[in-house]
Amino acid sequence: MTPSGVAERAARRRAWLFTGLAALWALAAVLPVIWMALMMFKPEAIMFERPPVWVFTPTLAHVDYVLAHGFVWNLVTSLLVAGASTVLVVVVGTPAAYALARFPLARRDDLLLFVLATRMAPPVALAIPFYLIYAKVGLLDSYLGLVIAYLTFNLSFYIWMLWSFCRELPVELEEAARADGYPRGQVLLRVVLPLLRPGIIATAVLCFIFAWNEFLYAFMLGGKAVETLPVAVPKLITSQGVKWGELSLVGIVALVPVLAVVFFLQRHIVRGLTMGAVKG
């Protein structure tokens, strides 16, 4: 065999070795999810078998329980709260991000740091004053209260991310439109917004997921009236016992939008999670 043939074969073998390692890792990432997905159809009688059972006749008992005990309402609540907070964030955050990116504002660095620090603040420290203030003004256990609380991490995140998208827009188009006599507001609406649309959508979807996944604020501020899906999880862990099948079902439902994003929007996730340090 020629030397180049040997080298090629070694390279190919290495590629498969690395592929195997990466695939193993991916399996470790999803195996618990697959196991949980099986749990939601597993009959109570074999749930605690040793060794754990992989193959069984599925039951719909857990699904029935979840449907009968109002968990659909948790789903609706999650959709409403996450949806409303995302819409609000886009409406308010887009112009702010644009302003921060385009205009030589006084103390812009301080403004950006303030936005970032708001994003970084630990929720548990913020939830305390929120709880006390809400108790006074009657916003505890209300949709509005939760939507407002979600602004702390999502509005700051959105402004920060969109600011980084705005900085990548070529300024020439806006200047041309300005030279043609369009007022600044029109330039923003007609020129900037269409160009920003991919960034807006990607960031808004991430905001939706963050709100969808949020637990602490919902748990502390939502009470019994506004129970999102994550809050339904500890509710199924009672002193009478743990409803494992039902828990698994709730967990899987909570995963659905996350899986959709992971498969369709992965380019933007890294950018979002590194606060813009990596371009997607």
Added chain:
Amino acid sequence: MSARGRDRWFPWVLLAPAMTILVVVALVPFVYTVYLSLHEMQYARVGAWAGVANYRALLGSGRFWHSVAISALFVAITVPLQFGLGLAGALILNQGVRLRSVIVPLLFVPTMMAPIVVGLLWKIMLAGSWGLVSYNVLERFGILTDTSVLASPALALYALVFIDVWQWTPFVLLALFAGLQSLPVAPYRAAQVDGATALQTFRRLTLPLLAPLMAVIVLLRIIDAFKVFDTIFLLTGGGPGTATESVSLFTYKMVFDFWNLGAATATAVVVWIMFFAFSNVFYQLLKRALRTS
């Protein structure tokens, strides 16, 4: 108003709603918390001016320092593990791995799912005796029998460390992988021409080029690992005893279990100031990373 004057006001008009909201939802609560922390608190009632008494009590509390130690230990173990494994994984993924379009999205799953669902997953996997990992791994190697690792005072924290590593290593991996993919090609060609070994190329080229991004990722991980709440809350509630009581759990318990708002607000202020310092460093690092990329 002249056109020039309107121009000057335009950005501030765009900024005003968002900034007003951020001041109301972040700055006002912070100032309010500082105010509360300087008063005697009887449940939610604000009592007399207390000066720094709440802070003195907090800093003299063994339980508080214990929670600081738990958080510090948690950060000190998880972040290096995540970084090491993540870097190794990123380098592997960068070596022409096949099926990348299937593998990469799957890796994202732990990182993007709700932390409370992560907790739930591992509550199931680590359940005593019948949990998949309990039965197949922990019992087989004689580490534990018939009980959940989460109920073990000696091991519960390490179980939480393992879960955090499972959840966040893929993030580090994928962020570093994205960084590797965006590196310029030319210096690598030059290194190849000069006959540099793979190790030399990594040390002299990849590390320095990637360093700003690495700094950003590490700090981000430190910040997030320090805040972890949902998984600990669901899996151990800070227990057994106080074995996994991080600062977040301590703060939560001071409010909702003990109604000790003096201690809770003082902790919140201390944590807040710490995070503001974190954010400031992060901002500087990020600016550097953006300039070099």
